[in-house]
Amino acid sequence: xxxxxxxxxxxxxxxxxxxxxxxxxxxxxxxxxxxxxxxxxxxxxxxxxxxxxxxxxxxxxxxxxxxxxxxxxxxxxxxxxxxxxxxxxxxxxxxxxxxxxxxxxxxxxxxxxxxxxxxxxxxxxxxxxxxxxxxxxxxxxxxxxxxxxxxxxxxxxxx
Amino acid sequence: xxxxxxxxxxxxxxxxxxxxxxxxxxxxxxxxxxxxxxxxxxxxxxxxxxxxxxxxxxxxxxxxxxxxxxxxxxxxxxxxxxxxxxxxxxxxxxxxxxxxxxxxxxxxxxxxxxxxxxxxxxxxxxxxxxxxxxxxxxxxxxxxxxxxxxxxxxxxxxxxxxxxxxxxxxxxxxxxxxxxxxxxxxxxxxxxxxxxxxxxxxxxxxxxxxxxxxxxxxxxxxxxxxxxxxxxxxxxxxxxxxxxxxxxxxxxxxxxxxxxxxxxxxxxxxxxxxxx
Numbered sequence: 001x002x003x004x005x006x007x008x009x010x011x012x013x014x015x016x017x018x019x020x021x022x023x024x025x026x027x028x029x030x031x032x033x034x035x036x037x038x039x040x041x042x043x044x045x046x047x048x049x050x051x052x053x054x055x056x057x058x059x060x061x062x063x064x065x066x067x068x069x070x071x072x073x074x075x076x077x078x079x080x081x082x083x084x085x086x087x088x089x090x091x092x093x094x095x096x097x098x099x100x101x102x103x104x105x106x107x108x109x110x111x112x113x114x115x116x117x118x119x120x121x122x123x124x125x126x127x128x129x130x131x132x133x134x135x136x137x138x139x140x141x142x143x144x145x146x147x148x149x150x151x152x153x154x155x156x157x158x159x
Numbered sequence: 160x161x162x163x164x165x166x167x168x169x170x171x172x173x174x175x176x177x178x179x180x181x182x183x184x185x186x187x188x189x190x191x192x193x194x195x196x197x198x199x200x201x202x203x204x205x206x207x208x209x210x211x212x213x214x215x216x217x218x219x220x221x222x223x224x225x226x227x228x229x230x231x232x233x234x235x236x237x238x239x240x241x242x243x244x245x246x247x248x249x250x251x252x253x254x255x256x257x258x259x260x261x262x263x264x265x266x267x268x269x270x271x272x273x274x275x276x277x278x279x280x281x282x283x284x285x286x287x288x289x290x291x292x293x294x295x296x297x298x299x300x301x302x303x304x305x306x307x308x309x310x311x312x313x314x315x316x317x318x319x320x321x322x323x324x325x326x327x328x329x330x331x332x333x334x335x336x337x338x339x340x341x342x343x344x345x346x347x348x349x350x351x352x353x354x355x356x357x358x359x360x361x362x363x364x365x366x367x368x369x370x371x372x373x374x375x376x377x378x379x380x381x382x383x384x385x386x387x388x389x390x391x392x393x394x395x396x397x398x399x400x401x402x403x404x405x406x407x408x409x410x411x412x413x414x415x416x417x418x419x420x421x422x423x424x425x426x427x428x429x430x431x432x433x434x435x
C-alpha cells in the first residue's frame with residue numbers, strides 16, 4: 001500500500017500527466033470514468049473562466065482556428081487556481097504564436113485587465129477589429145496601417 | 160434558530176442588492192474573493208470593505224487550504240483567511256477533508272485522501288494547528304469522490320467521527336455531496352448518516368450540479384432538486400446542533416442563473432428549513 005505522499009503524487013501524475021503508477025488503486029483509478037470526468041471538469045472550468053476573462057483573445061483565436069492549440073499549452077502549464085495567472089498564461093501562449101494581430105489583441109486585453117499604463121502596437125486600425133470581435137463577427141482583412149493605443153485604468157485610446 | 164444563507168464572492172452589486180438582503184448568514188470563500196498581485200494572492204481593500212458591510216453573520220469556507228496534502232497546507236490560504244479574520248467578525252470557518260495540491264502543484268480539483276491512520280494523524284494535527292492559530296470554531300466538510308473509493312482503516316463516517324473525537328472540531332454535512340457519493344456508488348446515505356456523529360454537525364450545505372457520463376458531479380451550477388431538499392429535511396430532523404444551512408452556487412455561474420433565481424432559491428430553501 002502506498003504512503004499518503006506516494007498516493008497523492010500518483011494521483012497527481014495520473015490526472016495531470018497520464019502516468020499510471022504500479023499500484024492496484026492507481027491502476028483502477030486510471031480505468032475509471034471518473035478520471036475523464038475529472039479532467040473534463042477541470043478543462044471546462046478553465047475554458048469557462050478564460051472565455052469570460054479573456055473574451056477578445058478567445059474570440060480571435062477561435063476565428064483563426066488556434067484556440068485549442070493555445071488552450072492546450074495553458075492546460076499543460078496550469079499551476080495556479082487564480083484566473084489572473086491562468087489569463088496571463090493564456091495571453092503568453094497567444095502572443096507566442098507570433099501573429100501580429102493576435103499579439104495586439106492579447107496585449108490590449110492583458111493591459112485592460114491590469115493596472116499599469118501600457119502602449120500596444122497594432123498592425124492596423126484596432127477599432128474595426130475590436131468591434132468585430134465584440135459583435136462575434138468575422139475579422140476582415142483590414143489595410144496595413146500601424147496604430148498605437150495607450151491603455152490605462154481599464155480603457156484605451158489611440159495615441 | 161437555524162440561519163439560511165448563501166455564499167457570496169463579492170463585487171457583484173446585483174447579487175448584493177437582490178440576494179444578500181434575503182440571507183440570514185453569508186458564506187465567504189477566501190480563495191474566491193482574492194486576486195493576485197505580483198503572483199501573490201491578496202484580498203483587495205474594496206472587497207474587505209464590502210464584506211465588512213454585511214450585517215448578518217459571516218463565515219469563511221475555504222477550498223484552497225488542502226488540509227490533507229501530505230507535504231503541506233497552503234500558507235497562501237492561511238494568510239487570506241487570516242486577513243479576513245482580522246477585519247471581519249467571522250462566526251466560524253471551515254474547509255474540506257481533501258487536498259488540492261501535491262508538492263505545491265495545484266491539481267485543479269479536490270481529491271479525497273485514503274482514510275488511513277496516517278491521513279487521520281495528519282489532518283488532526285493540522286486542525287489543532289488551525290484552531291491554535293485562529294480563535295474561532297472550525298468545521299470540516301466531506302468531499303465528493305469521482306474515483307474508486309481509496310479505502311483505508313476507517314469508514315467514511317468513522318474517519319470524520321475520529322477527527323471530531325480527537326480535535327473537537329465541528330462538521331459540515333453537505334447533503335448534495337451525500338447524494339453524489341450515493342449516486343456514484345461511493346457511500347450509502349443511510350449507512351453514512353447512521354454512523355456519523357450527527358451532534359457534531361453545525362452547518363448543512365445544499366447545492367446541485369450535473370450528471371456526466373453517469374456520475375453525479377458536485378459543480379454547484381444549478382438550483383437544488385426537490386430530492387435534495389427532502390434529504391435536507393430528513394437530515395435536519397437528525398442534527399440537533401445545526402446553526403446554518405447554506406445554498407452554494409459558483410460565483411461565475413451567477414450571471415447565467417440570474418440573481419432573481421438565486422433569491423427565489425434562497426426562499427425555497429428557507430421554506431424547506433422552516434417546514435421542519
